Amino acid sequence: VKDSVSGKSYLHGAAIEGGTTTNPNIVPVHTYKANRMGETPFILLSGLFGFSGFEVETGTSFFADPAAVSAHTNSIKVNTYYQNIHKRNSLDGKGMPIISTVHIGSKWNNAAWNGKQMLYGDGDGILFSSLAGAMDVAGHEMTHGVISKTANLTYQGESGAINESLADIFGALSEMHSHGLTSPSEWEMGEDIFTPNVPGDGGLRSMSNPKSKKLSAAYGLKDNAYPDHYEDRYLGELDKGGVHINSSINNKAAYLISEGGEHHGVKVTGITRSKTEKIFYRALTNYLVPSSGFQEMRAAAVQSARDLYPDRNGAPSAETKAVMAAYDAIGVP
Numbered sequence: 001v002k003d004s005v006s007g008k009s010y011l012h013g014a015a016i017e018g019g020t021t022t023n024p025n026i027v028p029v030h031t032y033k034a035n036r037m038g039e040t041p042f043i044l045l046s047g048l049f050g051f052s053g054f055e056v057e058t059g060t061s062f063f064a065d066p067a068a069v070s071a072h073t074n075s076i077k078v079n080t081y082y083q084n085i086h087k088r089n090s091l092d093g094k095g096m097p098i099i100s101t102v103h104i105g106s107k108w109n110n111a112a113w114n115g116k117q118m119l120y121g122d123g124d125g126i127l128f129s130s131l132a133g134a135m136d137v138a139g140h141e142m143t144h145g146v147i148s149k150t151a152n153l154t155y156q157g158e159s160g161a162i163n164e165s166l167a168d169i170f171g172a173l174s175e176m177h178s179h180g181l182t183s184p185s186e187w188e189m190g191e192d193i194f195t196p197n198v199p200g201d202g203g204l205r206s207m208s209n210p211k212s213k214k215l216s217a218a219y220g221l222k223d224n225a226y227p228d229h230y231e232d233r234y235l236g237e238l239d240k241g242g243v244h245i246n247s248s249i250n251n252k253a254a255y256l257i258s259e260g261g262e263h264h265g266v267k268v269t270g271i272t273r274s275k276t277e278k279i280f281y282r283a284l285t286n287y288l289v290p291s292s293g294f295q296e297m298r299a300a301a302v303q304s305a306r307d308l309y310p311d312r313n314g315a316p317s318a319e320t321k322a323v324m325a326a327y328d329a330i331g332v333p
């Protein structure tokens with residue numbers, strides 16, 4: 001099957017081989033559900049011995065549906081990232097089934113986590129191509145699942161912005177891990193599927209330079225730029241109190257911690273992606289709680305850095321210093 005989004009071709013086995021896990025007793029079940037009305041879905045249990053259990057439930061052939069192959073393949077890649085890098089077994093840490101449904105709505109320019117599974121729209125072909133085609137989108141939605149099983153950050157206001165930011169952070173970092181790149185465009189959300197006919201305009205949101213993106217019509221503040229400093233945070237009611245708007249402030253901090261840079265007069269020396277992802281994963285799973293906002297995010301990241309990269313003779317490590325400087329730089333002292 002030729003995947004219309006990535007352009008890659010998959011043989012029957014390809015969409016399943018990715019399901020084998022490094023640890024054979026970790027057996028998440030990836031289920032594919034066609035969202036076509038009226039079709040009589042059948043279950044094809046293709047969990048051959050040695051493969052992790054795959055159930056594909058579809059009214060049409062799974063492998064003749066590029067969106068299904070993409071959603072499946074991207075969920076495997078993100079699940080493998082959580083297993084290999086963070087030793088996490090599926091979204092709940094206990095091997096829960098990972099379910100994606102594609103073709104949601106009609107030309108829906110969005111993707112979402114509905115509290116139980118990932119949902120992908122096909123896009124209208126102008127604003128988005130199939131959203132199942134982007135690994136950072138799968139990573140974003142699956143991280144909402146991880147968050148719901150850990151800090152369970154309340155989805156509004158500041159805690160909602162931290163929820164959204166962590167979804168972008170692990171969406172971007174899981175994609176970069178898979179691509180082996182840290183180019184600035186990889187620090188954007190949805191660059192592979194946003195405006196498919198406009199090359200080089202990156203993604204919907206930028207973590208490296210949030211201000212470079214105009215808030216989309218989706219969040220009701222057309223033409224405003226995404227903020228990159230706490231003083232510029234959105235304080236209104238739209239977007240559940242700016243969860244997608246203010247996430248870019250914390251996204252900028254994560255980018256600075258990893259890649260370094262100078263922001264609002266504060267210099268940050270980057271500590272690389274692999275240390276950054278460990279700090280944020282520890283903060284998410286050990287310190288953050290449903291009500292955590294920006295101040296608590298800073299404290300959790302600083303403490304996680306101290307845990308992982310201890311002070312030396314009373315002085316903070318370079319890793320801890322980078323976290324402190326990055327939060328100073330975005331105006332969260």
Ligand SMILES: CC(C)[C@H](Cc1cn(Cc2ccc(C(=O)O)cc2)nn1)C(=O)N[C@@H](CCCCN)C(=O)O
Nearest residue numbers: 109110111112113127137140189190204216217218
């Ligand atoms: C993951 C990411 C690619 C996706 C981006 C996204 C897409 N849209 C719809 C959208 C985007 C841009 C425009 C425009 O005219 O410019 C119009 C609509 N809004 N946000 C996104 O962020 N989706 C939300 C969906 C939330 C649904 C309600 N909880 C999320 O998962 O947090």
Ligand SMILES: [Zn+2]
Nearest residue numbers: 140144164167
């Ligand atoms: Zn989200």
